[in-house]
Amino acid sequence: MHNIWLIAKREYMERIRTKAFLIATILIPTLMGGGVFGIATLASRSKATSHVAVVASQPQPAEDLKKDLENGKDSKMTVDILPASTPRASLDRKIADKQLDGYLVITPAGVVGQRPSFDFTPRSSADITTSTAIKDALHTVLMREYLGDRGVSAAETAALMAPVTLNIIGKNGERGNSKSSFYVAYVLFFLMYMVVLLYGMNVARSIIEEKTSRVFEVLLATITPDELLAGKILGVGAVGLTQVGIWMIAAGLLAARAGAMSGISLSVAQVVFFIVYFALGYALYSSVAAALGAMTNSEQELQQLNMFMMMPLFLCMGMLVPIVTNPNSMLSRIVSEIPFCAPLLMELRISISMPQPWEIALSIGLILVTIYAVLWISSRIYRVGILMYGKKPNLPEILRWLKYS
Amino acid sequence: MPIVELQKIRKVYDTKVAVEGLSLTIEPGTMFGLLGPNGSGKTSSIRMMIGMTVPDSGTVSLFGKPFDRASLHRIGYLPEERGLYKKMKVLDQLVFLGQLHGLSEATARSRALVWCERMQITEAIGKKTEELSKGMQQKIQFIAALLHEPELIIMDEPFSGLDPVNAELLQNTLIDLRREGKTVLFSTHRMDQVEKLCDSIALISRGKLVLTGSMRDVKSRYPRNRVQVVFSGDESFLGHAEVAEAQNYSGVAHIKLHHEAGAQVVLAEAIARGTVINRFEVKEPTLEEIFIEQVRASFGDEEARGIVDA
Numbered sequence: 001m002h003n004i005w006l007i008a009k010r011e012y013m014e015r016i017r018t019k020a021f022l023i024a025t026i027l028i029p030t031l032m033g034g035g036v037f038g039i040a041t042l043a044s045r046s047k048a049t050s051h052v053a054v055v056a057s058q059p060q061p062a063e064d065l066k067k068d069l070e071n072g073k074d075s076k077m078t079v080d081i082l083p084a085s086t087p088r089a090s091l092d093r094k095i096a097d098k099q100l101d102g103y104l105v106i107t108p109a110g111v112v113g114q115r116p117s118f119d120f121t122p123r124s125s126a127d128i129t130t131s132t133a134i135k136d137a138l139h140t141v142l143m144r145e146y147l148g149d150r151g152v153s154a155a156e157t158a159a160l161m162a163p164v165t166l167n168i169i170g171k172n173g174e175r176g177n178s179k180s181s182f183y184v185a186y187v188l189f190f191l192m193y194m195v196v197l198l199y200g201m202n203v204a205r206s207i208i209e210e211k212t213s214r215v216f217e218v219l220l221a222t223i224t225p226d227e228l229l230a231g232k233i234l235g236v237g238a239v240g241l242t243q244v245g246i247w248m249i250a251a252g253l254l255a256a257r258a259g260a261m262s263g264i265s266l267s268v269a270q271v272v273f274f275i276v277y278f279a280l281g282y283a284l285y286s287s288v289a290a291a292l293g294a295m296t297n298s299e300q301e302l303q304q305l306n307m308f309m310m311m312p313l314f315l316c317m318g319m320l321v322p323i324v325t326n327p328n329s330m331l332s333r334i335v336s337e338i339p340f341c342a343p344l345l346m347e348l349r350i351s352i353s354m355p356q357p358w359e360i361a362l363s364i365g366l367i368l369v370t371i372y373a374v375l376w377i378s379s380r381i382y383r384v385g386i387l388m389y390g391k392k393p394n395l396p397e398i399l400r401w402l403k404y405s
Numbered sequence: 406m407p408i409v410e411l412q413k414i415r416k417v418y419d420t421k422v423a424v425e426g427l428s429l430t431i432e433p434g435t436m437f438g439l440l441g442p443n444g445s446g447k448t449s450s451i452r453m454m455i456g457m458t459v460p461d462s463g464t465v466s467l468f469g470k471p472f473d474r475a476s477l478h479r480i481g482y483l484p485e486e487r488g489l490y491k492k493m494k495v496l497d498q499l500v501f502l503g504q505l506h507g508l509s510e511a512t513a514r515s516r517a518l519v520w521c522e523r524m525q526i527t528e529a530i531g532k533k534t535e536e537l538s539k540g541m542q543q544k545i546q547f548i549a550a551l552l553h554e555p556e557l558i559i560m561d562e563p564f565s566g567l568d569p570v571n572a573e574l575l576q577n578t579l580i581d582l583r584r585e586g587k588t589v590l591f592s593t594h595r596m597d598q599v600e601k602l603c604d605s606i607a608l609i610s611r612g613k614l615v616l617t618g619s620m621r622d623v624k625s626r627y628p629r630n631r632v633q634v635v636f637s638g639d640e641s642f643l644g645h646a647e648v649a650e651a652q653n654y655s656g657v658a659h660i661k662l663h664h665e666a667g668a669q670v671v672l673a674e675a676i677a678r679g680t681v682i683n684r685f686e687v688k689e690p691t692l693e694e695i696f697i698e699q700v701r702a703s704f705g706d707e708e709a710r711g712i713v714d715a
Contacts, residue, residue, distance in 0.1 A: 217488060
C-alpha cells in the first residue's frame with residue numbers, strides 16, 4: 001500500500017505543478033462558460049430583423065400584420081405596405097439589390113369568409129426565421145381579426161391567446177422543476193463524460209511516457225506492476241478530481257452569488273451518487289486506459305486504440321434520449337447495468353427517477369469486479385509486454401501472455 | 406552462505422530460450438562479473454534474480470533464503486537501459502526512488518546530497534533531468550541504486566557510455582563499496598574491466614553457463630602457453646616443433662605453444678640460432694582470449710567471430 005501511495009503522490013504532485021494543469025483549470029471553464037453564455041445571449045437576441053414588403057389590395061390584415069411583425073414578441077422587422085399594382089419585376093430587382101429580404105403578396109379569397117392566400121417570395125429560401133415569423137404573425141392576426149369580428153373584446157382575446165402554464169408536481173407533492181432536474185442530469189452526464197475521456201487518456205500517456213524513458217525498470221525492481229498501475233490510476237485520477245472539484249466549487253460560488261441556485265436544486269442523494277459513480281467510472285476507464293497504455297509504445301499507437309475507450313461512451317450518448325424519455329424501460333435497465341455504461345447511465349437514471357436499490361447495488365458490484373479484472377489483465381500485459389518485447393502485441397500474443405506469471 | 410544462488414533456472418519466451426538451466430552462486434563480499442556476448446541471457450538472468458520475472462523452472466535464493474520480495478529492499482539495481490523522469494528535479498527524483506526502497510523522506514534527502522557530492526554532481530541537484538548530460542544522468546541513476554545502502558548491488562552494464570574519467574570514478578566507488586563489505590554483481594562485455602575488478606566471474610553464452618569460478622581458478626585452468634617475443638635477426642626459431650601457432654609482426658611475434666614447458670626450449674633454440682632477443686615474455690591467457698575461445702566453442706567458429714567482434 002505504501003508503494004501505491006508513493007507512486008500516486010509523485011504522479012499527483014508532478015502534474016499539479018505543471019503550467020498545463022493551471023491553464024486547463026482556468027481556461028476550460030472560461031471557454032465553456034463563455035461559449036454557453038455567448039450562445040444564450042445570441043439566441044435571446046436573434047429576433048427576426050429582416051426587411052420585407054407586403055403587397056395587398058386592402059389595408060387589413062396587412063396593417064395588423066405590419067404592427068405584429070415590427071413590434072412582435074419574436075420579431076423586429078421593417079415592413080413596407082405597397083399597393084397591389086406594384087410591379088413584381090421592381091420587387092424582384094429590389095431583392096436582387098439586397099434592399100429587400102422578401103415580399104409577401106396577399107390575394108383576397110373570392111368567397112367571403114374564406115382566408116386570403118399568402119405568397120411569400122424570400123431572397124433566400126433558407127431564411128426560415130423570417131418565413132416562420134411571418135407565418136406565426138399571420139396566424140395571430142387572422143385569429144384576432146376573426147374574434148374581433150365576433151364581438152370579442154381585445155382584452156378577452158389577449159387572455160384567450162396567452163400561453164398555458166403546466167405545473168409539474170413530484171411524487172412527494174412538492175412542486176418540482178422538471179426542466180432543471182433534466183438539465184442537472186445532462187450537465188452531470190457530460191461532466192463525467194468529458195473528465196473520463198480527458199483524464200483516462202492521461203493514465204495511458206503516463207504509462208507510455210514511463211516506457212519511453214525506461215524508468216519502469218528501476219521501479220519494477222522494488223514494486224510490482226499491480227502497485228505501479230494502481231498508483232498511477234489513483235494519482236492521475238486525483239488530478240482529475242481536483243480539477244473538477246475546483247470547477248464545481250467555483251461554479252457553486254458563482255451561482256450562489258448570482259442567486260441562480262434558486263431554480264436548480266441538487267438533492268443530497270444526487271450529489272452522493274454522482275460522486276460514487278464518478279469515482280467508479282473514472283477508475284474503470286482509467287484501468288482500461290492503463291491496459292491500452294500497457295499494450296502500446298507510443299502516442300501514435302495509442303491513438304489507434306483510442307476507439308476502445310470511445311465506443312462505450314458513444315453507446316452511452318446514444319442511450320441518453322431513450323433513458324431520459326423512459327428511465328424504467330427494460331432497455332434502460334439493461335444498458336445501465338453494463339459496467340462500462342453504468343457510471344454514466346445509472347447516474348442519469350438516479351437523477352431522473354430513482355431505480356430499485358438492488359439495481360444500484362448490482363451495477364456498483366459489476367463495476368468493481370470489472371475494474372479488478374481489467375487491472376489484473378493490464379498488469380500481466382504490462383509486465384510481460386515491456387520486459388520481453390517492446391513491440392505492440394497482437395491478440396493471440398496477449399492471450400498467451402496472460403498465462404505467464 | 407551464498408548471497409545469490411540460482412539453481413537450474415530456465416526461461417522461455419514463446420519459442421526463444423533465453424536462459425537454459427543456469428546455476429551459479431555469488432559469495433558475500435565479492436565483486437562478481439557476469440560475462441557474455443550480446444543476447445546471451447545476462448539481462449534475463451538478472452531480471453529473474455530480482456523477481457521482475459519468474460523463472461519457468463528452477464529456484465532463486467537471495468541472502469540464503471528462497472526469493473522473497475521483502476529482500477528487494479536490500480538490493481540496489483541499475484538497469485541496462487537507464488531511465489529517469491525527464492521533467493523531475495534531480496533531488497526530488499532521488500528522494501522518490503529512495504522512498505520506494507523504504508527510506509524515510511528525510512533520510513533519502515540527506516543521503517542524496519552526500520552522494521551527489523561524492524559523485525561530483527552537486528551543481529545538478531536543482532535541475533531537471535532533461536537538462537543534464539547523459540553521463541550526469543547515469544551518475545544519478547547510479548546514486549539511486551545505492552541510496553538505500555543495499556547489501557547486494559546489481560549493475561547491468563554500468564560503465565557503458567561513460568567517458569574514461571567518469572568510468573574510473575564509478576569503478577573506484579564500486580571498489581570502495583566492496584571494501585565496505587557489500588557484494589557487487591555487474592554484467593559487461595568489457596574484459597579489461599572484469600580482469601581489473603572482479604574476484605569471480607561467470608561466463609554465459611546462449612543462455613547457458615560456460616564457466617564460473619574465482620578469477621584465479623578460471624585462469625589457472627588455462628595453460629600459460631602464450632609467449633610474446635621482441636627480437637631482431639633470424640626468425641627461423643618460429644618454426645620450432647613446440648610452436649603451435651606464430652604470428653610475426655616484423656620483429657614482434659605472438660606465439661602459442663603446445664605445452665607450457667615449451668617456452669624455455671624455444672628461447673634456447675632462438676639464442677642458439679643467433680637471434681637477438683630484446684624481450685621474451687610468457688603470458689597467461691587474457692580473459693578476452695578465454696572468452697573468445699569459449700564463445701567460439703559454444704557457437705562454432707564463424708558465428709563466434711561475428712558475435713565477439715560485435
